[in-house]
Amino acid sequence: MVKIASWNINSVRLRIDQVERLLTEQAPDVLCLQEIKVAEPLFPHAMFERLGYTHRAIHGQKGYHGVATVSKIPFTEFSRHDWQDNGEARHVGVELHGAGQGLILENVYIPAGGDIADRAVNPKFGQKLDFLGRMTRWADKIDRPTLIVGDFNIAPLECDVYDHKALLKVVSHTPIEVEALGAFRDAHGWVDLGRRFIPAPERNYSWWSYRSYWREKDQGRRLDHMWASPDLAPQARAHRFIEETRRWESPSDHVPLITEFDL
Template sequence: MPLRLTTWNINSVRLRIDLVRRYIADHAPDVLCLQETKCINDLFPLGAFHDLGYRHCVVHGQKGYHGVATISRIPLERVESMILGGEDHARHAGARLMEGPFAGTVIHNFYVPAGGDIPDPALNAKFAHKLAYLDDMTLWGGNRLRQKEIMVGDLNVAPLPNDVWDHKKMLKIVSHTPVEVEKLTEAQSAGGWVDVMRQLVPDSEKLFTWWSYRAADWLASNRGRRLDHIWVTPDMAPGITKLDVLKDARGWDRPSDHVPVMAVLG
């Protein structure tokens, strides 16, 4: 049986639980990794997910900010929730699949800091934190076994020229600056990760997962960025059979500014 895995920055899971229900009804992922859940663990809507058939949850929450959650039909075991970048933020959760053909696979769910608006660590503490976080991801990646692992999430960096609407205009905009791209590339290389999305979609094609709330008409302007990612260890890369970026979700009622991204493995 294949594994259907989705990552989605939901931008408040309680506010947008009906959108999650809609997505699950239409696409039925086996595992759903959410970022920016924006609630403490005790307030996470576990009951809603249980009712939908997702009875296995690894939640790492924080009041009003950040937060990640991995929701699954398949039994999970929590493996770690790391603190990176020197700030005590809920930005990572690790979970191991315990049954089925992918038993033993570890899924890392990340929410990398956005970094504010000014791409200068001397002037912007949020940007300095982001760079420190990416550096810690590189150190972490270099110390792993590099087998049967998946890393997903809102990594808040669009690394390739066609991951943004205009490469030249975006070079001084946080999420596509050369220093961020360099550091994310280092993190990918240190962990030996394969970029699933670009394995299936050529680098020459535009590929976006995020459209700003600030755009008067996000669809007409299409000034998107690929901030959400799915990476796998090389042993898993040949098994990737499908990718689905649900752009239509950006047009739903009261949407997140990110859309769900699904990969099918096996």
């Protein structure tokens, strides 16, 4: 079994103790982090090295965005796509070796898209839609077992948010975003592992705003995802989200996801 985790950590240096706790308690073989908010020279390599995550692919930048894939399983860095088309560090892909048997693992941080769901007045929203369009054209050409994970910043189903009607005009759940993500899904027939193992309409949130967290309101959204290519999906054996991290000191606003594969 190969255990793969994904977590928007919202600053890996600020929450390095939490990352260490997750790695110690859950022992994934591979961890994909988003929003690491650090350039590669300042990435906290020492802790990962100490715990045996000796293989690392870091695509970071100073203070913002950034993704990192760390692994006990050997891998080769496979790609770094600029789907944002502006140089931001939002993707890294690796090819697993050993127990991974050639699996391609894509780690992505899709832009949030700002506050207004209109590209005419909010360029960030347009950038998000264009990012999804470039991802969709890329997915058309995939010809190997692939897992794409990360913070998609979209809750696609009505039950993926705490109040569907209230959020229809809120960025992350608008019909145009859901349609764009659906086009990406259909481009390669991706299998949404979160909903394969936790079927709709079961609660399956991965993000809560800090404001609702401190009010102790369960106003969550399912923004984080693990999607498998059709040839990989049958090998997935278990999937869960690790919600107890919300109770850790100074938590991320996202919780980790973990999927186990029989490879």
